[in-house]
Amino acid sequence: MTGSYARIYAVVRKVPRGKVATYGQIARLSGRPGHARQVGYAMYGLPAGTNVPWQRIVNAKGEISRRSRGGGELTQRILLEREGVRFNARGRIDLGRYGWGRAT
């Protein structure tokens, strides 16, 4: 751990409950456009009892990232649903509705 992800975590923590943000969005808001991958990389190194709502971070399609921890996808989905985020039949989130900083 380098602590270089502090910036990313800070932005992720800023995501309001019941909303989701994309990796690219987090990268941009953290002052690092184009570092979408790095954002995901940061999430990967998060401990279990972290204060960072990593579950609110999804890919550009509004889906749970596939490269996430196998099975961890379900956990993320449960957590989001618990916050009020609805998934459609395809397992995707309507970014236009739950996307952070999107239209309602």
Added chain:
DNA sequence: AAACTGACTAATA
């Protein structure tokens, strides 16, 4: 230091 890897994105077909 060089090569490899990766919770991604956007563009094109």
Added chain:
DNA sequence: CTATTAGCCAGTT
């Protein structure tokens, strides 16, 4: 809508 390609840049090996 899906599939493929290229670009991105920092962390690991």
